[in-house]
Each structure stands twice: as C-alpha cells, then as structure tokens.
Amino acid sequence: MSEAIDKADRHGTGATDSTGAAARFLDRVADRLTRLNRIVYRVEEACLVAAMTVMLGCMTLVILSRYIRPLSLGFLSDLAVGLIPWVGLLGAAAALYRGRHIGMTLIRDRIPATARRVVTAASHCLIIAFLAILVWAGGELVGRQMASGVTTSAMEFPRYLITLALPVGAALGIVHMALFLLTGPVLNRRAGTADETRVAQRGM
Amino acid sequence: MSVAVVLIAFIGTIVIGTPIAFAIGIASVAGFVAIDEPLSQIGSLIIRAMDQELIIAIPFYVLAGLLLAHSRILNPLMDLCMVLLRRVRGGMIGVDGISSVMFGGMTGSGPAEAASLAAILSGPMEKQGYPRRFTASMAAAGGTLGLIIPPSGGYILYALITRDVSISGLFIAGILPGLLLAFLYTAAAYLSGVRYEKREARAQTPSRGEVLRLLPGAFLGAISPVVVLGGIYFGLTTVTEAAAVAVGYALLVGTVVYRSIGLRDIYRVMVQTGIATGVIMLVLGSAAIFSWLVSVSGWAHDVSDLVVGFAETPTMYVVLVAVIFLVAGTVLDGVSMYFILVPLLAPGAAALGIDPIYLGIVITVALAIGLITPPLGLDLFAAASTVGVSFEEIARAVLPLVLASLIGLAIIIAVPEISLLLVG
Numbered sequence: 001m002s003e004a005i006d007k008a009d010r011h012g013t014g015a016t017d018s019t020g021a022a023a024r025f026l027d028r029v030a031d032r033l034t035r036l037n038r039i040v041y042r043v044e045e046a047c048l049v050a051a052m053t054v055m056l057g058c059m060t061l062v063i064l065s066r067y068i069r070p071l072s073l074g075f076l077s078d079l080a081v082g083l084i085p086w087v088g089l090l091g092a093a094a095a096l097y098r099g100r101h102i103g104m105t106l107i108r109d110r111i112p113a114t115a116r117r118v119v120t121a122a123s124h125c126l127i128i129a130f131l132a133i134l135v136w137a138g139g140e141l142v143g144r145q146m147a148s149g150v151t152t153s154a155m156e157f158p159r160y161l162i163t164l165a166l167p168v169g170a171a172l173g174i175v176h177m178a179l180f181l182l183t184g185p186v187l188n189r190r191a192g193t194a195d196e197t198r199v200a201q202r203g204m
Numbered sequence: 205m206s207v208a209v210v211l212i213a214f215i216g217t218i219v220i221g222t223p224i225a226f227a228i229g230i231a232s233v234a235g236f237v238a239i240d241e242p243l244s245q246i247g248s249l250i251i252r253a254m255d256q257e258l259i260i261a262i263p264f265y266v267l268a269g270l271l272l273a274h275s276r277i278l279n280p281l282m283d284l285c286m287v288l289l290r291r292v293r294g295g296m297i298g299v300d301g302i303s304s305v306m307f308g309g310m311t312g313s314g315p316a317e318a319a320s321l322a323a324i325l326s327g328p329m330e331k332q333g334y335p336r337r338f339t340a341s342m343a344a345a346g347g348t349l350g351l352i353i354p355p356s357g358g359y360i361l362y363a364l365i366t367r368d369v370s371i372s373g374l375f376i377a378g379i380l381p382g383l384l385l386a387f388l389y390t391a392a393a394y395l396s397g398v399r400y401e402k403r404e405a406r407a408q409t410p411s412r413g414e415v416l417r418l419l420p421g422a423f424l425g426a427i428s429p430v431v432v433l434g435g436i437y438f439g440l441t442t443v444t445e446a447a448a449v450a451v452g453y454a455l456l457v458g459t460v461v462y463r464s465i466g467l468r469d470i471y472r473v474m475v476q477t478g479i480a481t482g483v484i485m486l487v488l489g490s491a492a493i494f495s496w497l498v499s500v501s502g503w504a505h506d507v508s509d510l511v512v513g514f515a516e517t518p519t520m521y522v523v524l525v526a527v528i529f530l531v532a533g534t535v536l537d538g539v540s541m542y543f544i545l546v547p548l549l550a551p552g553a554a555a556l557g558i559d560p561i562y563l564g565i566v567i568t569v570a571l572a573i574g575l576i577t578p579p580l581g582l583d584l585f586a587a588a589s590t591v592g593v594s595f596e597e598i599a600r601a602v603l604p605l606v607l608a609s610l611i612g613l614a615i616i617i618a619v620p621e622i623s624l625l626l627v628g
Binding site: 136 | 260
C-alpha cells in the first residue's frame with residue numbers, strides 16, 4: 001500500500017515538475033518576447049525624435065532664410081513634408097505599443113473575462129489583417145515607384161523613400177500586435193506587477 | 205448592399221473594442237471588397253493623404269503646447285490673476301476662465317488642455333473650498349477651448365478635408381466663438397459653484413509690490429498666444445511656419461528663461477508628440493480610404509440629398525449638422541468624426557451656399573462639446589484622472605457647463621457674424 005502511495009506521489013511530483021518546467025519555459029519565452037517588443041518600441045521612439053528634430057530644423061531654416069538672408073531652401077520644406085508619413089506611421093506603431101489608439105471598450109469591459117479575452121484576441125487579429133493589407137499595398141506602391149524612378153518636386157529624391165514609411169510602419173505595428181497576442185496568455189496567468197498587468201491587458 | 209457591409213463591419217469592430225482608426229480602415233476594406241475595387245490602391249490613398257505640408261502644423265502645435273505647459277510659462281500670469289482677484293467673490297472661477305483662454309491660445313488639443321488645467325488649478329481651488337469634482341468639471345470644459353481657440357488641430361483637419369478653406373481664416377474665425385464660450389463657461393461655473401467658496405479663504409487686498417513682482421513673468425505668459433498666432437494674423441507666416449515659431453518660442457522660454465525644461469524633457473515630449481501625431485495620422489490614412497469609397501460609391505450625394513431634404517434653409521442645415529455632430533460626439537472621437545462626417549455633409553452645405561468657415565466653426569464647437577459629453581467625453585476622462593475623481597462624479601458636475609456650451613453653440617449658429625467678423 002505504502003509502495004503504491006510512494007509511486008503515486010513520485011508520479012504526481014513528476015507531473016507537477018514537468019508542468020512547472022513548462023510554465024517556467026513559457027515565462028522565459030514571454031519575458032524575452034516582451035523585452036523584444038520594448039526594444040522595437042524604443043527604436044521607434046528614437047526614430048520619431050530624430051525625424052521630428054530634422055523636420056523642425058528644416059522649417060526653422062526655411063523661415064530664417066526668408067527674413068535673414070534670402071536663399072532658395074525649398075528643398076528643406078520638401079524634406080520636412082517627406083518626413084511626415086514617417087512620423088505618422090512610426091507614431092501609429094508606437095501608439096499601438098502604448099495602447100494609445102482611441103477605441104470604445106465600454107461594451108467589451110462588461111462581458112465575462114474569458115469572453116473578453118476571446119473578443120480582444122479577435123480584435124487584435126483584425127488589426128493584424130488590416131496592417132498586413134497595408135504592408136502589401138504599400139510594398140506594391142514602393143515597387144512601382146522604384147521601377148518608374150519618380151522623384152519629389154523640389155529636392156528630387158526618390159518618392160519610394162517616403163512611401164516606404166507605410167509598409168515599414170504597418171510591419172512594426174504587426175510585430176507589436178503579434179507579440180502581444182503571443183505573450184498575452186502567459187502575462188495574464190501571472191499578472192502580478194502593475195506593468196505586466198498593463199501589458200497583459202493590451203495583449204489579450 | 206455595400207453600405208450594409210461597411211456599417212456592419214464598422215459597428216462590429218467598434219463593439220469588440222477595436223480602435224476607431226482601425227475600425228474605419230477595416231470597414232473601408234470590406235467596402236472595397238463589396239464593390240469589387242482593387243485593394244492595391246489603398247497604399248497610394250494613404251500616402252497621398254499624409255504627404256501634405258499643412259500636416260506638419262499638427263505635430264508642431266502639439267509639441268509647442270506640451271513644451272509651453274512643461275515650461276510653466278502661464279504660472280506667473282495665473283499667480284497674478286489669483287492675487288488680483290483674491291478679494292473678489294468667486295475669484296478663482298475667474299482665474300480658471302482666464303487660464304482656459306490662455307491655454308487655448310497655446311495648445312491645439314482638448315484633453316491635453318483639460319489635464320494641464322486640472323493639474324494646475326486643483327490645489328488652489330481646493331484650498332478655497334471648491335470640491336474636486338467641480339474643479340475637474342471646469343478643467344474639462346476649459347479643455348474644449350483648446351479645440352476652439354486657435355491654434356486648433358481641429359481647424360487644421362477641417363481645412364485638410366475640405367481643401368478649399370483657408371486655414372488662417374479658420375484660425376482667426378475661432379477667436380470670438382472661443383471667447384464667447386469661455387465667458388459662458390465662467391458664468392455657468394460661477395452660478396453653479398460659487399456657493400462652495402469658503403469666505404475665510406479670501407485674503408487681503410494685494411499690495412503694489414506683490415503685483416509688480418509678478419508682472420514681468422505674467423507678461424511673458426500673456427504674449428505667448430500673440431507669438432503663436434501673431435504671424436498668421438499679420439500675414440507674416442503660414443500656419444505651418446507659425447507652428448514652427450511656436451515650438452521655437454516654447455523651447456526658448458522653457459530652456460533659457462525659466463530653465464524648467466531639460467534635454468530629457470524635450471525627448472519625452474517629442475515622443476509624446478510623435479505618438480499623438482501617429483494616432484491622428486492613422487485616422488487620417490484610414491479615413492482617406494473611407495473618403496475615396498464614399499466618393500466612388502456616391503454616398504456623399506445620397507447623404508447630402510437626405511439632409512438637404514430635411515433642412516430646407518441654410519440655418520436649418522447648419523442646425524442639423526450640429527445635432528449630428530453632437531450625437532456622434534457622444535460615442536466617436538473628434539478626429540474620426542471630422543474624417544467620417546465632413547466629407548458626407550460638406551457638399552450639401554456648399555450646395556446651400558453656407559460659408560465653409562462658418563460651418564467649420566460650428567462643427568468644431570459641436571465636436572468640442574462632445575469632449576465633455578458622456579459616455580466618451582475625452583476631456584472628462586483627462587480631467588477626472590488628473591484630479592482623482594470618478595467619471596460619474598465629473599459627469600454630473602459638468603452638466604451646467606454642458607448646458608452653457610449648448611447655449612453658446614446656439615448663439616454661434618444664430619449669429620454667423622461671431623465667426624466671420626474678424627475674417628473680413
């Protein structure tokens with residue numbers, strides 16, 4: 001009898017061990033993916049600040065050149081305008097990471113937790129699908145512009161460098177959403193610290 | 205059939221909590237599929253919508269507003285107002301009204317202004333006995349002036365959508381309606397809230413020395429709207445250039461004069477600005493797909509015909525447009541409403557000969573009222589979370605101010621000269 005109990009205990013402990021090891025492995029993977037998501041976001045932040053600094057510098061020079069020493073600096077406003085899609089689309093991807101896009105969660109917040117997670121995952125999948133269309137449509141446009149060699153009016157730099165913001169920004173958005181989808185279940189399970197709770201809510 | 209597909213896709217995605225920018229995009233893609241339009245043109249529609257010089261003004265004004273708020277440039281002016289009005293019954297309500305106008309003249313965003321006002325005023329107002337819910341409701345209502353008093357992101361979006369409206373004209377036209385609403389808010393707040401003021405909180409008459417000490421700092425704050433808008437008013441700069449000047453001024457004041465902004469603050473504020481711009485730009489991109497769908501399918505004319513059928517006179521049409529925006533404003537955010545509704549309603553207004561600047565002001569005021577109307581009311585959320593009151597508390601406290609703003613909207617509709625007088 002006691003042998004049987006010992007065997008059962010050993011078996012039980014073994015199952016707990018393997019479940020625990022699997023959970024720890026999933027935790028480690030989730031942590032790495034969360035870190036990756038944060039790194040991608042930090043890169044977006046740095047690019048946003050760089051692009052906006054250049055835009056601001058260009059516009060300042062354009063204004064100063066008009067009043068201080070008249071120069072033909074039209075190409076600088078061309079550069080500033082060209083950077084706007086980059087700021088907009090990198091900013092949109094960063095806003096996805098930070099959960100800043102405005103939505104109505106009044107109904108979703110009132111349904112049971114399990115159903116809420118399913119509905120949120122469905123919403124994330126729809127967002128990924130839409131962003132995938134943008135990557136494809138943007139990529140196709142970039143290809144066409146590269147082939148035709150079309151340039152901007154004043155600065156005459158290739159137009160595809162502006163258009164490239166669309167597939168790049170959308171792809172970064174997909175990375176954020178996919179990583180939230182993947183890490184969401186794990187972070188929800190062990191949602192302990194405030195930061196993880198926040199990420200878990202965004203993820204799933 | 206295609207209308208039903210778009211509507212079902214839009215409502216379905218909104219209900220499951222998908223952000224509105226994506227909901228518009230997903231519904232538009234569904235519409236494209238329903239009418240057999242190639243999806244490949246979506247790329248050029250989005251890039252064409254974003255690749256415009258006027259859009260630069262949006263991040264620049266957001267950046268200038270955030271930098272000016274960080275620099276605390278208005279604090280000496282508010283201190284001066286507090287000192288001058290401290291013997292007056294309900295003086296703090298007056299300070300709140302003046303601060304709302306000054307902030308409105310620096311920022312182009314409602315929720316940002318609501319949060320800034322709530323943070324600055326909650327302490328002094330509480331000391332005078334006003335409950336937090338009252339302070340929060342005043343800050344939320346004051347925040348709407350960020351959208352109405354130029355520089356306003358709303359006017360820039362309206363000009364981008366309608367294309368043939370002068371953005372400078374809209375900026376100048378927004379000054380008087382903004383001042384009217386500020387007066388009505390202050391009056392409504394005085395009538396509904398002055399009873400909270402503790403009589404013993406009022407101090408002695410200010411001394412001349414006290415006033416003189418605060419004057420130089422207050423002057424810097426008082427001229428900031430002139431710096432932000434003067435170039436446009438006197439025709440020296442375009443709106444985009446004026447936005448860059450505003451950023452330069454904010455940086456100068458924050459880093460050199462008050463030394464309250466460091467490099468780390470500038471980085472953080474730029475990131476905030478980039479994200480805020482991204483939120484707007486994604487709506488802009490999605491709405492570009494939607495607008496194209498609307499024009500190809502002929503829905504704009506159908507909607508215009510429908511609304512024109514209901515409204516026989518231009519005034520009736522403007523009233524109907526305002527009601528549509530007020531109702532939609534309770535569930536949709538302002539940026540999305542501009543992009544969804546303006547392309548549908550502007551053609552009817554043009555057909556009836558309604559001045560597009562006047563229409564833009566009415567729409568923006570109606571939209572601003574949506575910012576303090578539950579259940580969405582973004583200004584309410586911003587002010588409530590800053591002051592630390594529940595949404596239910598602020599939603600109740602703001603009702604007299606919503607009523608005042610509706611009276612203001614009615615006056616602005618009835619007297620178009622309020623919007624058009626300064627435009628000439």
